[in-house]
Amino acid sequence: MNRPVVSLLLGLALGMPAMLHAADAPAAPAAAALPGQSLYHLQVALTDQNGRSVPWASLRGRPQLVSMFYGNCHLMCPLIIENAKAVQKQLPADQRARLDVAMLTLDPARDTPAALAEIAQRHRAPDDWRFLRPAEGDVRALANLLDVRYRFREDGSINHTSVLVLLDADGRVRARSEVQGMVPDPALMAGIEAVLAER
Numbered sequence: 001m002n003r004p005v006v007s008l009l010l011g012l013a014l015g016m017p018a019m020l021h022a023a024d025a026p027a028a029p030a031a032a033a034l035p036g037q038s039l040y041h042l043q044v045a046l047t048d049q050n051g052r053s054v055p056w057a058s059l060r061g062r063p064q065l066v067s068m069f070y071g072n073c074h075l076m077c078p079l080i081i082e083n084a085k086a087v088q089k090q091l092p093a094d095q096r097a098r099l100d101v102a103m104l105t106l107d108p109a110r111d112t113p114a115a116l117a118e119i120a121q122r123h124r125a126p127d128d129w130r131f132l133r134p135a136e137g138d139v140r141a142l143a144n145l146l147d148v149r150y151r152f153r154e155d156g157s158i159n160h161t162s163v164l165v166l167l168d169a170d171g172r173v174r175a176r177s178e179v180q181g182m183v184p185d186p187a188l189m190a191g192i193e194a195v196l197a198e199r
Contacts, residue, residue, distance in 0.1 A: 006198045014048050034060070039145045040171035046104070046132040049116035054132060056142070057171075063195045064100045064167040067179075068148045068160065070107035071119050076162045080122045080179050084164055087192070090128070096197050101129045104142055104152050108133045147176070164188060168195050 032039055040057040043072035046053050065084055069077035081103065088096050103125075111119075116131035125131070134142055143150055150160035166175040166188060175191030177184075 002185055003048065029184055035170050035172060037173070038166060038171035039173065042141055044134060044138040044141065046134050046138075047113055047166060048133075049113055049120050049131040051113040054130065059100070059102060060171055062098065062100050063169055063174075063192070064102050064171075065192070066102045066146060066165045066167055067163060068104045068106050068143060068146060068150070068156050070105055070160075071111045071115050072107065072156065073158070076160075076179070079182070080162055080164065081119075081125065082182055083179045083184060085123075085125070086182055086189065087164070089183055090189060091192065095193070098196055101126070103129065104130055104132045104134060104146075106139055106148075106160055108136050108139065108144070115144065118126075144174075166191050166195060166197070 035059075038060075040060050042056055044056045046054045046056060061117065065087065067080050067084065071077075071081050083103055084103075088101070091099065105116065112134055115135060116133060119125075120129060120131050142148075146163070146165050148161045148163060150158050153156050162179040164177045164179060164185075165173060168174050174190050174195050179190035
C-alpha cells in the first residue's frame with residue numbers, strides 16, 4: 001500500500017473517535033422558556049445611566065426590585081429611592097448582594113443617561129443600581145406591566161403610582177409595596193426573603 005493511502009487511512013482512523021464522540025454529545029440545553037406570568041416577555045430596550053443599552057429581558061436571572069420615577073420629582077420619587085435603599089440596608093450582606101435594583105424613568109425626554117447618572121450620584125445610590133431610560137414609546141407598556149398609573153400635568157410634573165415591585169429571577173411579580181415613607185414594608189421584606197431563599 002502506498003504512503004499517501006496509508007496516511008489518509010491513518011488520519012481517518014484517528015479522527016473517527018473524535019467525530020463519533022461529537023455526534024454522541026448531548027446538544028447544549030436551550031435557555032429555559034419564560035413562565036407565562038413573566039414580565040420579560042415584553043421586548044423593549046432601555047439605556048442605563050452609563051449610556052449602555054440594556055434589553056429589558058436581560059434583567060432575567062436575578063431577583064429585581066423595580067420602580068418607576070422621574071428626575072424632576074422633588075417629593076415622592078426621592079422617597080421611593082430612599083425606601084429602596086432602606087430595604088437593601090435591612091438585608092444581610094449575602095442577601096443584599098443577590099437582589100438587584102432597577103429604577104425606570106417615566107420621563108425619558110428629560111431623564112437622559114447623564115441626568116440619570118446625576119440622580120444616582122445625588123442620592124448616593126449603590127454602584128450596582130440601574131437607572132434605566134426606556135424609549136418614549138415604551139414607557140406606557142412598562143408602566144402597564146408594573147401596574148404603575150401615571151399622567152403628565154401641565155406644569156411638567158407627573159402624577160404616578162409610588163410603588164416598589166419585587167420580581168423573581170424569571171420576572172414574575174412576587175410582591176409590591178406602596179411607598180408611603182422611609183420605613184420598608186414588612187410584607188415586602190418577607191417577600192424578598194422568600195424569593196432569595198429559593199435560589
